[in-house]
Amino acid sequence: MALSAHYDALETRAPQEREAALMAALPRQLAHAKQNAPGWARILKDVDAASIVSRAALAKLPVTRKSDLPELQKALPPLGGLNATPVEKMAKLFVSPGPVYDPEGQGKDWWRTARSLYAAGLRAGDLVLNSFAYHFTPAASMVEQGALAIGCTVVPGGTGQTEIQAAVIRDLRVNAFGGTPSFLKLIVEKADELKIDISPLKKAIVGAEYLPPVLRQAMAARGIRVLQLYATADIGLLAYESATPQGALTEGMILDEALILEIVRPGTGQPVPEGEVGEVVVTSMNPDYPLIRFGTGDLSAILAGASPCGRTNTRIKGWLGRADQTTKVRAMFVTPKQVGEVLRRHQEVLKARLVVEGETGNDRMTLKCEVRERPGGLAEAIVASIRDVTKLRGEVELVAPGTLPNDGKVIEDARKYG
Numbered sequence: 294m295a296l297s298a299h300y301d302a303l304e305t306r307a308p309q310e311r312e313a314a315l316m317a318a319l320p321r322q323l324a325h326a327k328q329n330a331p332g333w334a335r336i337l338k339d340v341d342a343a344s345i346v347s348r349a350a351l352a353k354l355p356v357t358r359k360s361d362l363p364e365l366q367k368a369l370p371p372l373g374g375l376n377a378t379p380v381e382k383m384a385k386l387f388v389s390p391g392p393v394y395d396p397e398g399q400g401k402d403w404w405r406t407a408r409s410l411y412a413a414g415l416r417a418g419d420l421v422l423n424s425f426a427y428h429f430t431p432a433a434s435m436v437e438q439g440a441l442a443i444g445c446t447v448v449p450g451g452t453g454q455t456e457i458q459a460a461v462i463r464d465l466r467v468n469a470f471g472g473t474p475s476f477l478k479l480i481v482e483k484a485d486e487l488k489i490d491i492s493p494l495k496k497a498i499v500g501a502e503y504l505p506p507v508l509r510q511a512m513a514a515r516g517i518r519v520l521q522l523y524a525t526a527d528i529g530l531l532a533y534e535s536a537t538p539q540g541a542l543t544e545g546m547i548l549d550e551a552l553i554l555e556i557v558r559p560g561t562g563q564p565v566p567e568g569e570v571g572e573v574v575v576t577s578m579n580p581d582y583p584l585i586r587f588g589t590g591d592l593s594a595i596l597a598g599a600s601p602c603g604r605t606n607t608r609i610k611g612w613l614g615r616a617d618q619t620t621k622v623r624a625m626f627v628t629p630k631q632v633g634e635v636l637r638r639h640q641e642v643l644k645a646r647l648v649v650e651g652e653t654g655n656d657r658m659t660l661k662c663e664v665r666e667r668p669g670g671l672a673e674a675i676v677a678s679i680r681d682v683t684k685l686r687g688e689v690e691l692v693a694p695g696t697l698p699n700d701g702k703v704i705e706d707a708r709k710y711g
Contacts, residue, residue, distance in 0.1 A: 332374025406439030409533030417444025424472030560629025570701030
């Protein structure tokens with residue numbers, strides 16, 4: 294199945310045209326957020342919105358992380374004052390673990406997922422079984438809105454009842470699926486067990502969990518093409534998989550058009566070089582719920598070069614783990630933010646990784662620091678900073694640039710348990 298068509302002309306813009314449009318929209322979005330959202334008015338109180346017209350300027354603004362939302366929302370319920378549209382004018386409010394409350398505004402394809410579904414091959418007239426959860430969380434609403442925007446018809450399956458879902462595919466001749474990879478697998482296995490013919494099913498858009506390559510291959514062998522979307526309950530669509538005009542899956546995921554992406558060193562707001570793994574930080578142009586330098590807590594990296602699918606936006610490697618690597622050492626928490634503070638005090642350090650080793654109750658911390666030059670007394674000064682910032686003893690090992698793994702880890706727990 295060739296997937297050569299694009300959802301709209303935005304996907305094939307010249308990269309410099311897209312960047313110019315985003316940088317022009319950025320100061321307007323900041324001014325809008327400051328004027329209409331009291332939470333952002335506080336966070337950005339010292340920021341001149343009109344002056345933030347470049348990535349360098351944006352990188353100086355504070356990062357507000359997903360992990361901050363529960364406390365922000367407790368202090369200023371229900372949404373921490375981060376919403377520019379009043380709650381009573383929103384369409385829905387969702388509940389994520391934490392709890393964290395997430396809004397959905399009015400309007401067509403508010404989560405912007407239609408683009409990802411279109412890239413997965415969904416077209417007007419398709420019949421989509423939406424097996425994401427309809428209970429509290431927004432995943433089902435995201436897929437439903439995107440499918441309706443394309444012109445699909447949706448069967449709201451939700452989770453569970455695999456026998457009924459398999460029968461629905463057979464009876465209604467459902468040709469597309471939206472849900473988690475593991476639930477798609479369960480439906481297929483139930484259909485095989487009960488000898489239910491689900492051969493009409495040809496397309497699947499999956500997300501919310503890891504997609505094992507072996508599962509994708511097994512579905513392809515049955516004639517079901519599986520592509521992924523990457524979305525969160527606060528941002529909506531972040532990125533999505535695509536295919537070449539010949540139908541071959543392309544590497545990585547394409548960034549959505551309405552976002553400014555940064556990859557930053559975990560625990561800091563400092564962007565990392567292209568290709569280095571770091572935390573996904575996003576600035577959204579959503580007028581209802583503007584999120585400025587929003588740290589998702591996810592790890593990823595930017596892929597160099599243009600996608601062979603013809604889309605010209607930035608590509609990322611997809612989800613590579615979590616950025617919050619907080620660990621407990623000798624009964625005290627050590628965080629990526631603390632490691633970032635040590636680095637801030639010592640500009641000679643290019644990159645660092647705190648390795649925690651030893652047996653339970655006999656922890657040992659070593660901060661491995663990439664440096665180009667080793668001035669006298671540097672290691673001792675860093676040791677003093679570790680003690681000052683973490684209130685714990687730590688050793689320092691100075692290593693050459695490029696020595697540390699490119700996996701986004703700032704803290705590595707290498708202790709033996711059991």
